Each structure stands twice: as structure tokens, then as C-alpha cells.
Ligand SMILES: Cc1cc2nc3c(=O)[nH]c(=O)nc-3n(C[C@H](O)[C@H](O)[C@H](O)COP(=O)(O)OP(=O)(O)OC[C@H]3O[C@@H](n4cnc5c(N)ncnc54)[C@H](O)[C@@H]3O)c2cc1C
Ligand code: SF4
């Protein structure tokens with residue numbers, strides 16, 4: 001099909017924009033000192049269509065620096081954070097940025113579509129402006145994301161001197177172009193020629209002559225990364241200005257009534273030290289090299305693995321904004337000059353799982369606390385029931401998945417479900433250690449109090465895979481919570497599983513969970529429970545093993561043949577459990593681990609839980625070790 | 637819940653932070669409705685003895701007399717807040733620590749009556765006592781002050797984001813002072829929270845909020861010299877101005 005194209009003489013730009021203004025709010029590139037930004041446009045002359053690039057990309061109009069998710073007044077009154085927006089046109093978007101939006105679409109409109117982003121995207125028309133001159137730092141031609149936009153616009157313009165060639169990209173675009181004269185063959189040729197010349201003039205390029213992802217995976221330990229780390233200021237400017245960066249943090253704010261407030265997401269950055277911080281100030285990526293690599297790898301390969309979308313659209317903003325001139329093109333060139341020896345690598349592609357919900361995925365459902373049971377000094381098990389009977393009746397979950405528990409005005413916490421998926425009673429349990437703001441506030445609540453809950457999220461334990469096999473369950477501390485459902489499921493369906501052994505370790509005897517259920521577990525046929533503690537305080541009676549949980553491996557009867565091992569506990573414990581079993585000849589295919597990371601969304605949007613190309617919230621939290629063992633940067 | 641009892645104290649400082657506390661007018665009445673200010677010499681005539689629920693301390697500690705007072709304050713306050721960069725890191729008074737003069741020389745330079753003066757190097761108050769929260773900045777950010785008060789009322793920990801000022805500057809789409817105008821802006825290594833106040837007014841960040849988390853001051857110091865042509869002495873002065881006592885900014889001062 002021939003492209004549908006028109007021409008817009010530059011002399012008529014004024015009336016064209018004036019016509020748009022009748023129906024739309026218009027935004028376009030305007031000067032800010034010696035630089036440019038996207039801003040409101042009153043008339044065509046306000047715009048600088050000769051701009052090179054803008055400080056922030058147009059993502060600021062869709063994935064806004066701050067976006068209200070929920071407004072609330074106590075628990076009773078909760079509303080969506082949407083603000084009404086009218087119809088808009090973004091005029092003069094360069095192809096890199098058009099493609100940047102297409103990549104963001106995969107994040108925000110794929111699984112669990114984000115209603116706020118969607119609304120802004122639906123209401124906003126995009127008029128692309130193809131590039132007839134390379135910008136200083138751009139390298140879009142490397143990724144085919146410029147200098148011409150192929151898709152993702154309502155209209156596209158190409159400057160051919162005294163007029164623009166206008167290509168129609170959508171029905172909405174066609175309406176906007178009504179009244180324009182059709183393009184002549186020579187106009188189209190002139191447009192093509194201008195774009196080819198631009199492509200030719202673009203000297204900055206990433207081209208490794210093969211698969212960029214494989215190349216990067218092979219050079220994960222290249223000395224270049226240490227050199228860049230020495231320079232990098234960890235300022236995060238590069239991610240703020242990147243048209244495809246999506247990461248955000250979520251924060252609750254209240255007014256002085258302490259009741260009324262809002263839950264807001266705000267841009268975050270993997271370059272920040274606090275990015276991976278969880279409770280008790282544990283930080284998963286404290287090292288700047290790891291963070292710098294997270295950024296570069298995310299842009300250049302992980303994004304592709306995660307969303308099958310371009311992570312870097314070559315806009316050059318991260319280079320233009322970096323006080324230290326850290327530049328992906330330069331970094332790749334330097335690696336290419338002196339690459340590490342090639343080796344076999346496989347790029348992990350997480351399983352594709354697209355979830356579409358009718359409701360706003362940010363909206364927690366009210367759930368009432370039906371019972372509270374004290375487990376240890378700082379751990380309680382809470383039994384919840386959804387207030388809305390329809391929600392209650394339709395709610396199902398798998399063993400090992402989690403919910404986000406929300407206390408308005410304080411925040412949300414990811415907590416595993418500790419009841420059993422096979423016991424559908426209309427209620428479910430969470431076993432929670434009080435460590436920080438949300439969990440301590442929960443600990444102060446009483447039966448009858450109401451919290452918000454959304455979920456369930458993620459992949460749980462491989463119950464199907466375990467059927468017909470022996471099961472070895474290894475837990476540490478609070479890590480027993482997400483495994484309790486498995487124990488109950490095996491108890492309920494005992495004949496479906498083989499030999500079953502539970503190895504449970506805790507720092508001290510008084511830190512053990514579910515102690516009143518051990519008798520019952522021991523009574524499950526063909527099942528053994530082994531307990532261990534690191535330390536027994538003087539005067540405390542303890543009739544079981546002392547030592548880390550791996551010391552139980554010599555005592556257990558479980559053997560690697562036809563067995564699945566499932567484990568949850570502190571990272572360091574799981575690390576030694578896995579290493580020890582591998583040393584004993586177990587295969588990574590039979591080991592399953594449940595991981596913890598910072599989580600601000602649970603729905604593959606905030607990026608906080610990323611571990612290389614993996615989202616722990618949706619691709620996990622339970623992983624087959626074989627799938628993730630070769631992730632660049634490792635697991636533990 | 638009973639209104640928390642609040643006290644404000646001042647040590648070696650310019651009183652600017654206390655003054656800005658008095659400036660929270662838009663929400664002042666609401667705040668006053670929620671708290672009970674028991675001690676605030678600058679603001680009220682009637683002041684009461686401790687104990688207090690929250691004590692805000694402004695200023696660095698620079699004399700034995702102040703130190704004794706600080707220790708007493710710590711005992712009287714359940715929660716102690718270092719209010720402003722002087723109390724957090726030593727602030728402007730700490731410039732003297734790196735001036736190259738001895739304490740005695742400094743005292744003679746500054747004061748004429750020396751008989752009752754004994755001063756020692758200026759440090760943030762956590763050099764001497766445990767501090768629960770820090771309100772950084774010269775002067776403090778009122779938004780953060782109000783957040784801290786609300787958090788205390790709610791019984792939660794406030795979450796301040798101590799990433800770089802650069803990030804806030806980008807949100808405002810300011811033209812970068814370092815890269816475009818060649819000005820020695822410290823925003824890239826300075827903790828955010830001020831909303832990139834100075835760069836938004838076309839003034840380079842002076843680092844008044846102290847180091848951002850995991851900042852790389854040494855690298856910025858090298859750029860000051862190599863890219864902007866600052867002298868070694870200038871670089872040292874920049875990093876020793878507000879938070880020269882911190883290990884992070886010390887690395888900047890010592891890098892060139
Ligand atoms: C999949 C999964 C399952 C889990 N299951 C359980 C379970 O069954 N039981 C259980 O007890 N725990 C569980 N956890 C851990 C639990 O999520 C945390 O303990 C909980 O989130 C702590 O929240 P908090 O508000 O009480 O702690 P806080 O420390 O107050 O807040 C923690 C969160 O606040 C943010 N934060 C903290 N400090 C800062 C800072 N200085 N700056 C900016 N942001 C900050 C981070 O986003 C952090 O994640 C699980 C975690 C995951 C990921
Ligand atoms: S902009 Fe440059 S210095 Fe700042 S975090 Fe990014 S790479 Fe590092």
C-alpha cells in the first residue's frame with residue numbers, strides 16, 4: 001500500500017497549528033535559554049522545529065514525574081488519583097522519542113495496564129518530526145529508531161525546505177490533515193533523500209556486528225565498567241532524561257489531619273543508592289558498578305529480554321546530561337577494541353505472562369482482620385477476609401505468591417500468603433514480622449480493623465512439578481511463611497507426593513514460627529521435620545540440632561533422586577543451601593528458591609525488584625534455580 | 637494522643653534555621669494545633685523545662701559549655717533532631733577546622749575578649765550524642781520539617797530521599813549550569829530535598845545539604861579542575877564549606 005502523504009507548506013504552519021488549537025491543547029519544542037524543552041504552545045512561532053533535543057523527553061507527559069495513584073481519607077474513602085485531561089497534541093516529536101513511547105507502552109500497557117498512563121496516551125496525539133540533521137549525541141540509526149519514524153505517530157513531518165511532507169499514521173492523524181494538498185512524487189523523493197542523508201551523516205553508532213545482548217553478557221566483567229564507576233557520580237541524571245526509563249518509587253503523603261492524603265509515584269533511578277533498599281536498610285545493589293551496569297545493560301539488552309522492546313532509542317540525552325560524559329557509544333567502542341574472550345551465553349527471557357484486570361491495578365480492596373495470632377515477639381499471623389463478598393468469593397491464589405498489604409497514609413508492603421491454596425475458606429493468612437513503618441503499623445492493629453490488599457502476584461511454588469516426587473523443604477526464619485501452604489497442601493493430598501522432609505532453621509528457639517503446628521506436621525505420613533537454631537541462650541531448653549540449616553543435610557534422609565527442593569529464607573541462607581546441594585550432586589533443575597527484593601508495585605512497573613533482566617515480582621518470587629543461575633551479576 | 641512536647645535549641649549557628657521555622661506560615665497554625673512548643677527562646681517568652689518528646693537542635697557544638705548543654709538536652713528529649721547543616725555536619729562553623737590555624741590563633745583573630753573563651757573544632761552534634769533524625773540544609777527545607785513532624789505524629793519514620801540535587805534540577809528542566817555555563821555546581825554530589833533551589837535561580841549548588849548517598853565527590857573534584865579549570869584551593873574550599881567534616885566531601889577536598 002502506498003503511504004498516504006500530503007504536504008504542509010511552512011507558510012501555512014501557523015494556520016495549521018491554529019486549527020489544531022481549536023480541538024487540542026498543543027505542546028511542542030520551545031527554547032529554554034540555549035536549550036529546548038517541550039512546553040505549551042500558543043501559536044506556531046512559539047515552537048522551535050529546528051530543535052536538536054529537549055532536556056526531558058516527552059515521557060514527562062505520560063509517565064509523569066509525579067502521578068497520584070490514589071487519594072484517600074482514612075480507610076473508608078479511597079478514590080483513584082486521576083485528574084481530568086483534555087485532548088492534546090504533542091507537536092514535533094523526534095523519531096527516537098516516538099520509539100521511546102512505544103517502549104514505555106510495553107511497560108505500562110502490557111500486563112496490568114496502567115490506567116493513568118493509558119488515559120494520557122489515549123488523549124494525546126503525536127505529530128512526529130523526522131530528523132534531517134543528526135543531533136550532537138544521537139545514535140538512533142544503530143537501533144533503527146531514527147532518523148525516520150515508521151510507526152507510533154498520528155502524523156509525521158519531514159522538512160524538505162519550504163514545506164513538510166506529511167505522512168498519515170492513524171485515523172486521528174487523517175482528520176488533523178484534512179485540507180492539506182496531496183504530496184507529489186518528487187516531494188516524497190525529496191523527503192526520503194533528506195532522511196537518507198541524515199542517516200549517512202550520523203557518525204555515532206553502536207554496532208557490534210552481532211547480537212548486542214550476547215556481546216554485553218560476554219563482557220559483563222570487562223574492566224571498562226570499573227573505569228566508568230570511578231567516574232560516575234551516581235547522580236541519576238542519565239535515567240531522569242532517558243525516554244525509556246520507567247522506574248518509580250511510591251510514597252504516601254498525608255496532610256496534618258493525618259487521615260487525608262494521597263499515594264503518589266515519583267521517578268526513581270537505579271543509579272541511586274537507595275533504589276534497592278528494603279526494610280532494615282538492607283541494600284541489594286550498594287555497589288556503584290552494579291548500578292551503572294544495571295542502567296547500561298537494562299538499556300542495551302535487558303529491556304529487550306523483558307519486553308521485547310528497544311531499551312535504548314539512541315536519543316543521546318544521557319550523554320548530553322552527564323557531567324562525566326559517560327556515553328554508551330564510547331563504552332561499547334572501548335569494549336570492542338579489547339573484548340573479553342567470547343564464550344557461550346544464553347540470554348534469559350522470563351516467561352511471558354500478560355494479565356489484564358478490569359479494575360485499576362493500583363486500587364487495594366478492603367480486607368478486615370478476622371484473627372491475629374502471635375507467633376514470636378515480633379511476628380504475627382493475621383487472618384484476612386475481603387469486605388466485598390464478590391471479591392472474597394472470586395479470590396484464589398497459589399502457594400508461594402504474595403499480596404501487597406496497604407495501610408493508607410503509610411504505604412504498601414509485599415507479604416507472602418501463609419495459608420494454603422487448597423483450603424479455600426474465604427479467608428487467607430499473612431504472617432508478618434514487624435520491622436518498619438507498614439509492618440509495625442499492622443502490628444498495632446486489632447481484629448476488626450481494615451487494611452487494603454491487592455494481589456495475588458507472581459509465580460508460586462511448583463506444586464504440579466512436585467507431584468509424584470519427593471519434596472525437600474528448607475526454610476529459614478520468616479521464610480517458613482510462604483512454605484506453610486505447601487506443607488498443608490501435601491498434608492491434604494498426601495498420596496500425590498513422595499517422601500517429604502522439612503528442614504527449618506531459626507536464629508534462636510524463640511524465633512521459630514508455627515510451633516503449635518509441628519505436632520500435626522510430624523503426623524503427616526512419611527514426613528519428617530528437622531529443627532535447628534544458630535544459638536541457644538543460656539537457660540533455654542532445646543532438644544534439637546544446633547547449627548546453620550545446612551548442617552541438617554547430613555541428618556536428612558532426602559536424596560537427590562526424584563526430588564524437588566524448595567527453599568525460602570535470608571539470601572545468605574539460600575545461597576549456602578543451593579551451593580551445598582549442588583556440591584552433593586543435586587541439579588539446578590530441581591532447586592526452587594523464593595527471592596525478596598524491594599517492591600513498590602508488584603506488577604512489573606516500578607522496576608525496583610529487577611535482578612538483571614528479571615522482575616522478582618512477576619517472574620518470581622519463586623524461581624527454578626536453573627533459570628536464573630547464569631544471570632549476569634548472579635543471584636545471591 | 638496528647639500533643640507532643642517540642643523544644644528548639646541553638647548552638648553555634650546563625651539562627652537562620654530557627655528563623656525559617658517561624659516562616660512556615662501557610663501551615664503554621666495547623667502545626668501549632670498539633671504540637672505543643674514548650675521551649676523556643678527565639679519565638680516565645682514563656683519557656684518550660686524538659687522533658688520533651690522532640691528536641692530540635694540548631695548549630696554546631698564548639699565549646700565545652702555547649703557540649704554539656706547538648707548532653708543534657710539529649711537526656712531530656714526522647715527524639716533528637718539535628719536541625720540544619722551546622723547541627724548535622726558542622727556547617728559553616730566547621731570551616732575553621734580546615735583553616736590551617738590553631739584554635740588559639742582563631743580565637744585571637746575573631747574575638748577581642750578572650751578570658752572566658754574556650755573553643756574546639758566544630759562538628760555535627762552526632763559526634764557527641766545519638767541523633768535520631770537529620771534535617772539538612774542551610775537553611776532547612778520547611779517541607780521536610782513538616783514531613784518530620786507529621787511522621788512523628790503518626791509514629792513512623794520519615795523517608796527522605798538523599799539522592800542528588802541534579803535529579804530535582806532535571807525535573808525542573810533547568811539548563812545545566814556545569815555543562816552549559818561552566819559553573820562549578822555541586823548538585824551532582826549533594827543530597828536532594830531543596831528542590832534544586834540554587835540552580836533554579838541560576839546559582840550553582842554550594843553543597844549546603846551535604847553529601848548525597850554514595851556520592852562520588854572525588855570524581856566531581858577532578859572535573860572541577862580538569863573541565864572547569866578551578867584551582868586546587870578553590871576545590872578544597874568548596875568541599876570544606878558546609879560538610880567538610882563528612883568522609884564523602886573530604887574525599888572531594890583531598891582528591892586534587
Ligand atoms: C515477595 C515478598 C514476600 C515477602 N513476604 C513476607 C512475609 O511473608 N512476611 C514478612 O514479614 N515479610 C515479608 N516480606 C518482606 C516485607 O515486604 C518487608 O519486611 C516489608 O515491606 C517492610 O515494610 P515496612 O514498611 O514495615 O518497612 P520499612 O523499612 O519502613 O519500609 C520498607 C520499604 O520502604 C522503602 N524504604 C525503606 N527505607 C527507605 C529509605 N531510606 N528511602 C526510601 N525508601 C525506603 C523501601 O521501598 C522498602 O521496601 C516479603 C517481601 C517480598 C518481596
Ligand atoms: S549522569 Fe553520568 S555521572 Fe550521573 S549517574 Fe548517570 S552516568 Fe553517572
Ligand code: SF4
Pocket residue numbers: 238241242243244299311312313314315316317318319328
Ligand atoms: S540510554 Fe541514553 S541514548 Fe539511550 S535512550 Fe536512554 S537517554 Fe537516550
Ligand code: SF4
Pocket residue numbers: 239242244245246247268269270271294295296298299607610
Ligand atoms: S533500571 Fe532501567 S528503567 Fe530503571 S532507572 Fe535504571 S536504567 Fe532506567
Ligand code: SF4
Pocket residue numbers: 773774801823826827830831832833834835840841842843844845846
Ligand atoms: S541547591 Fe545546593 S546549595 Fe542550594 S539549597 Fe540546594 S543543596 Fe543547598
Ligand code: FES
Pocket residue numbers: 598599600601602603604605606607608609610615616617618
Ligand atoms: S516491578 Fe515493581 S515490584 Fe516488581
